[in-house]
Amino acid sequence: MLDLDLISTSLPGKPCDGCAKERLLETLHQFAESLGEAIDAKDPCTRFHSEQVAQVSSAIARDMGLSDHDVRMIHIAGHLHDIGKIGIPDAILKKTNFLTNVEWEHIRTHPEIGAVIVRPVEAFSAPGGVADIILHHHELYDGTGYPYGLSGSDIPLGARIISVADALSARMQHRPYRQGARFEVAVREIIHCSGTHYDPVVVSAFGEAVDRHGQRILTG
Ligand SMILES: [Fe+2]
Numbered sequence: 371m372l373d374l375d376l377i378s379t380s381l382p383g384k385p386c387d388g389c390a391k392e393r394l395l396e397t398l399h400q401f402a403e404s405l406g407e408a409i410d411a412k413d414p415c416t417r418f419h420s421e422q423v424a425q426v427s428s429a430i431a432r433d434m435g436l437s438d439h440d441v442r443m444i445h446i447a448g449h450l451h452d453i454g455k456i457g458i459p460d461a462i463l464k465k466t467n468f469l470t471n472v473e474w475e476h477i478r479t480h481p482e483i484g485a486v487i488v489r490p491v492e493a494f495s496a497p498g499g500v501a502d503i504i505l506h507h508h509e510l511y512d513g514t515g516y517p518y519g520l521s522g523s524d525i526p527l528g529a530r531i532i533s534v535a536d537a538l539s540a541r542m543q544h545r546p547y548r549q550g551a552r553f554e555v556a557v558r559e560i561i562h563c564s565g566t567h568y569d570p571v572v573v574s575a576f577g578e579a580v581d582r583h584g585q586r587i588l589t590g
């Protein structure tokens with residue numbers, strides 16, 4: 371995944387200053403984790419969601435054989451993927467009955483808001499990097515997602531991975547109006563949508579990671 375490799379060249383510091391780069395990446399990761407916690411704290415139903423998406427995404431990325439650096443950036447994007455919800459009124463986010471079309475339109479702006487929030491961070495702004503992953507995490511493989519209706523490999527690989535991890539965690543969440551699915555059911559539903567909603571290569575790696583880790587894939 372060459373596009374994410376660009377991130378390392380955009381990090382500040384001397385080219386061979388590996389320790390400083392490592393410390394910077396770990397600090398960015400910790401900060402992403404705390405921002406993810408802040409978003410999840412807005413709603414008791416989404417507790418652990420960003421952490422779960424970060425863990426599942428990095429497990430998939432690792433199974434796909436991506437570099438350690440790319441796995442790490444995808445993990446960070448998992449923590450931050452819903453950061454744009456900070457710009458959506460709580461009255462809409464926490465609404466327990468059906469959302470109107472206008473309210474849905476509002477919610478569907480969160481990927482763009484999130485990308486705008488993180489893009490000032492130089493290490494997140496490379497093509498295909500964290501900001502682009504956040505921007506495209508609700509695109510679907512068959513082009514029926516949002517915000518741009520991208521399809522196939524036009525969707526950044528990191529976003530195709532987050533999309534699967536997000537679906538697993540979201541499907542298992544209990545909501546006031548519906549019971550969350552059991553882990554096995556949520557996994558089956560994702561595999562069923564391979565090639566339509568989700569990239570088949572990503573789903574195949576997801577299946578292998580689930581076989582190996584079981585439900586522990588959610589906690590790392
Ligand atoms: Fe993390």
Ligand SMILES: [Fe+2]
Binds near residue numbers: 451507
């Ligand atoms: Fe989202």
